[in-house]
Amino acid sequence: MGTVIIVVILVVIVAIAARSGMKHMKGEGGCCGGGGDAVPEEHKTLEGAKLGEKTVHIEGMMCDNCRKHVEKQLDKIDGVVAHADWKKGIAVVSYDRDVSDDAIRQALAWTDYKVTSIEESK
Structure with missing residues (x-):
């Protein structure tokens, strides 16, 4: 029994x-500890003219809250504005100054997301 x-x-x-x-x-x-749309998104803009873009391939994004978290972490880098797409598993990073791939990887190093590759967008 x-x-x-x-x-x-x-x-x-x-x-x-x-x-x-x-x-x-x-x-x-509301996975990933996010509160859905309760917190309004802040949209960062570049301070100077855009010099280029990098496409960052990321594993582990599964929802819109993941996207917001990735964007928030990448936006902490000076001279960077990020727009992520969790369905495609990418973030497009626009920059107005030189930004190393290592800086991008470090911004996401302490998260649950894994950067698999970074390529210069054309």
Whole structure:
């Protein structure tokens, strides 16, 4: 009898986890600790003329809150404005001064996201 109760509890836990996981994969439910649209987005602009763009390929973005987090981290770099697309797994980084690939990687180093490659946009 005890085994049956344990199995039922495990099935319920797995069902709840699967349901939550599906919402997360669809970008629903405020994953990543985000509060949805409760906090208005701040849009940074470049101070000088745009010198170029880099496309950063990122693993781990699964929702709009992930996108906002990536953009916020990259926007902390002086001379950078980032626009991420979680569905494509990229962030386009525009810059008005030289920005090293290492600086971009460092901006995301302490997050749950992994930079897989960085390429100069044309």
